[in-house]
Structure formats: C-alpha cells, structure tokens
Amino acid sequence: MSSSANRLINRPILATIHTDAFRHNLSRIRELAPASKIWSVVKAKAYGHTLEAVLKGLESTDGFALLDIADAQWLRDHAWGGRILLLEGLFSQEELELAVKLKCDLVVHSEKQVDWLEAYQNHSGHQINIFLKLNSGMNRLGLKPAHYRTAFHRLHAAGYHLHHMTHFANADQVERSPSVGEQLECFEQAIEGLQAPTSLANSAAILWHRNALGDWIRPGIMLYGVSPTGVHADIVRSELQAVMQLRSEIIDIQELKKGDHIGYGGRYQSPEDMRIGVIACGYADGYPRHAEDGTPVWVDAADTHGNGAICPIVGQVSMDMLTIDLREAPHAKIGSVVELWGSEVPVDDVAQMSGTIGYELICALAPRVSVVIK
Ligand SMILES: Cc1ncc(COP(=O)(O)O)c(C=O)c1O
Incomplete structure (x- = not known):
C-alpha cells in the first residue's frame, strides 16, 4: 500500500477482500494435493470474507462446503452451478426437499439423518451424494465405528451415492490425542471393503499430513491465508497470502x-x-x-x-x-x-x-x- 492509497470515505474503516490472493491460495492447495478434489469451506459467510468474494476468487474450486442452506440458496441464485456440500447435513427433515432442489450434497452424521433419508422418496431425477461422517475420535459429530457400516448399507440400499468422511481433531499438533494416525487407523478399519470416495483433510492435514488427504479435501482457513496453528510462519513457509x-x-x-x-x-x-x-x-x-x-x-x-x-x-x-x-x-x-x-x-x-x-x-x-x- 502506498501513501497514495485511496482515501477512505465516511468513517474511515474498510475491509478489502483480495480475490487474487484467493486464486493464489487455491492454486497452492492444488499443488499440495494434486490428486484430490477441493471443497472450499465457506461457512460463516466465507470466514467473514463474504460469499460474493468467493464466487469471484474461488470460481475454479470443485465445490463449496457450508453450513446454512440459505447460503446454498444464495449461491444458486447467483449462478453457482457446481457442487455444494452441507457440512452438517440436514437440521430438520423438512430441509431435505429444498436441499434436493438446490442439488446439495449432504453430510450425514447421525442415525436420525439416516432415518430421514431412508424415508425420503427422491423424485428429482438426480442422484443424491452423501458424505457419511465417521466419528473417528474427535467426538463432536459423526457415527461411532460400531454403527457406521450399518448406516452405509442402509443408505446404499436406499439408492444414495456414498462417500466416506471424517474430521481430524489435532492435525496441527503432533503429540495430542487422538492423533491423525489414530484417527486414520480407525477410519480405515471402519470403511474396509466398502468402496466409496473419501474425504478427510482440513487445512492442517493438507499442510502436514499428506498421507491423510482423501479424494475430496476440505480446506478452510488456509484459503484465507491464515494459519491453522496461529503461527504466521506456517503461512509464510506454505506460500499462502492474506485475503x-x-x-x-x-x-x-x-x-x-x-x-x-x-x-x-x-x-x-x-x-x-x-x-x-x-x-x-x-x-x-x-x-x-x-x-x-x-x-x-x-x-x-x-x-x-x-x-x-x-x-x-x-x-x-x-x-x-x-x-x-x-x-x-x-x-x-x-x-x-x-x-x-x-x-x-x-x-x-x-x-x-x-x-x-x-x-x-x-x-x-x-x-x-x-x-x-x-
Ligand atoms: C467438517 C469440516 N471440514 C473442514 C473444515 C475446515 O477446517 P480448516 O478451516 O481448519 O481448514 C471444517 C472447519 O471447521 C469442518 O468443520
């Protein structure tokens, strides 16, 4: 920024979202995980950066992952024709009709969500993608290993297209438990013999656990040029830029x-x-x-x-x-x-x-x- 930077108007505070930095960060992520597709995680209005900005800067992503179905609706209303993943799936059974209309992929993390989907008659003419989430040790959302395979078979029998998914608790800390290694082992055991694409890595795993990526990675914070550990040197080393x-x-x-x-x-x-x-x-x-x-x-x-x-x-x-x-x-x-x-x-x-x-x-x-x- 030079001294000739535009004078700001009114009360002089302004946030600028640099979409060229978005493009740069997305291409760095592709370099780090060339074999994976990318869910750009844009929940919380793209971590405060606005959905308008991601449509401009991240248009070459493979899909957007978010929380609120209203944001999915907004993306569709603004001509986003690519994939959208509802990261916590459905909050109510009533949401399902709209989610299908918006062609959303759904995370399924609970028995209740499995029940709703099993009961649903899909007349939309397109197949619904499910990311079935395993609780591999983080103990926040996800089906416990003992219930995972049954849920997989039920959804498969009901005609859904399934993916395996889990989320790491400590991909930014080597010595904490559960470690990425422990969670990965649990994941591999739970899905053994169940053929389906996988989705595992958040930003920290993309940066430091290249053995734990999966077919679909889910970068959030690194897209914005901010560190998963809080240590800025990690961002410098990874050649990411502040957005x-x-x-x-x-x-x-x-x-x-x-x-x-x-x-x-x-x-x-x-x-x-x-x-x-x-x-x-x-x-x-x-x-x-x-x-x-x-x-x-x-x-x-x-x-x-x-x-x-x-x-x-x-x-x-x-x-x-x-x-x-x-x-x-x-x-x-x-x-x-x-x-x-x-x-x-x-x-x-x-x-x-x-x-x-x-x-x-x-x-x-x-x-x-x-x-x-x-
Ligand atoms: C399920 C899931 N995947 C991916 C992410 C992205 O994580 P990060 O911003 O650390 O990359 C989040 C964010 O919390 C998440 O909840």
Whole structure:
C-alpha cells in the first residue's frame, strides 16, 4: 500500500477482500494435493470474507462446503452451478426437499439423518451424494465405528451415492490425542471393503499430513491465508497470502507528557514525551478488545524515509477506537492510512496478542465495517 492509497470515505474503516490472493491460495492447495478434489469451506459467510468474494476468487474450486442452506440458496441464485456440500447435513427433515432442489450434497452424521433419508422418496431425477461422517475420535459429530457400516448399507440400499468422511481433531499438533494416525487407523478399519470416495483433510492435514488427504479435501482457513496453528510462519513457509485486509486511518493525534495515561483504565503510562495516534477501529468493528500493549498496527508512509512502520497498540482498545505509539512514525499525521491486519500485519499475530486465533478475528468482522471486493 502506498501513501497514495485511496482515501477512505465516511468513517474511515474498510475491509478489502483480495480475490487474487484467493486464486493464489487455491492454486497452492492444488499443488499440495494434486490428486484430490477441493471443497472450499465457506461457512460463516466465507470466514467473514463474504460469499460474493468467493464466487469471484474461488470460481475454479470443485465445490463449496457450508453450513446454512440459505447460503446454498444464495449461491444458486447467483449462478453457482457446481457442487455444494452441507457440512452438517440436514437440521430438520423438512430441509431435505429444498436441499434436493438446490442439488446439495449432504453430510450425514447421525442415525436420525439416516432415518430421514431412508424415508425420503427422491423424485428429482438426480442422484443424491452423501458424505457419511465417521466419528473417528474427535467426538463432536459423526457415527461411532460400531454403527457406521450399518448406516452405509442402509443408505446404499436406499439408492444414495456414498462417500466416506471424517474430521481430524489435532492435525496441527503432533503429540495430542487422538492423533491423525489414530484417527486414520480407525477410519480405515471402519470403511474396509466398502468402496466409496473419501474425504478427510482440513487445512492442517493438507499442510502436514499428506498421507491423510482423501479424494475430496476440505480446506478452510488456509484459503484465507491464515494459519491453522496461529503461527504466521506456517503461512509464510506454505506460500499462502492474506485475503482480508482491514484498514482505517489516524483520526487524531495526542501529544503526551512523560507519565500521562491513555484511555479507559489508564493501562499505558507514557515513559517519555510522545505522540499517540487515535485510530478509527474498535471492538465494535471486530477488533479484539483483549489486544495487549504491543499488538502491531502498520502505518503507511510513517518513518523518516517515508516508508510504512509498525506502531504498537498502547492502552485499552475501546468500542470505536484504539491508540498506537507513534514514536517510530514521525511522518504519521491525521489521515494516515493504517492496516490493522492484512499483508503487513498478519491477523495471526494480532490474534496471538489477544489470546485467540485468526479464525475468530476474521469471522467476527462486524457488519458495520464496509467490505470492498477487489
Ligand atoms: C467438517 C469440516 N471440514 C473442514 C473444515 C475446515 O477446517 P480448516 O478451516 O481448519 O481448514 C471444517 C472447519 O471447521 C469442518 O468443520
């Protein structure tokens, strides 16, 4: 971003979704798993990036996996003719008719869902794809191994086209239990002799367990250029790019004397005379209130050479504003553009300084923040 970056209008906070980064990340995923098809996981409005943006940036995916049937309807209304997977399947029996009309693939994770599908008379003229989910150790959703084969046979007999699916609990942690190896073994035993395509890997498994991919992979967070572990170095090593950039501006500057306190609770006390930048971004925009002093913010054209500079947060984040230390930014002025997260400031770093993970921050971008899709 240069100093000539477009001035933002109205209250100067804006999220930009970079669809070229989407394209880049999707092609990196294809390089990592060339033999697999890709369900791009776009639940929670594409982890906060909007469905409009994924239609523009991820149009070459093999399918979109999501949660709400309303989002499936939205994709169909906007001319998406490819596959759609309902990641938690049906929430009620009544949803089935609409799911079939929208040509959705369905995850089936419970006996109740098997009952609904068995009872259903499919007059649509097309075959319904089922991703039967095994609980291989995560103990969230999925059929236990003891019930899996019966469910498979029932759905097969009822005329559905079946796939085997499971989800890993710890693909980002080698030493945690259940390990990927344990879950994989459970999966292979449960499906033995039952011919069907498979779907296993989330982002962490795609990055670190290439033996556990399956015919259909399910990347979510890596599509957005954010780390499954919370460690930004993983994203750099994997050559992924940030898709969401959250920017705002300095709306005021305070000249503090040594010993002055800043903001609610006076958490930060100035160690010397210094300038403080007030940024139009607070927790009501989705910025984490728990961000500690030192959380990085990037200020455009700010240092003595006119380059961007990282300026740490000082003081408590409030509802509409946050405050930064401008000692490294002598050229910063009212109207200077700042990046809260994006390519200069990894959202993973902001999350780490706030006791959370990047997933939460991107999903929690507030509706009051305008979004531009580039
Ligand atoms: C079943 C399933 N598959 C894939 C994903 C994508 O996971 P990630 O964002 O870690 O890649 C999720 C997300 O939680 C999920 O629930």
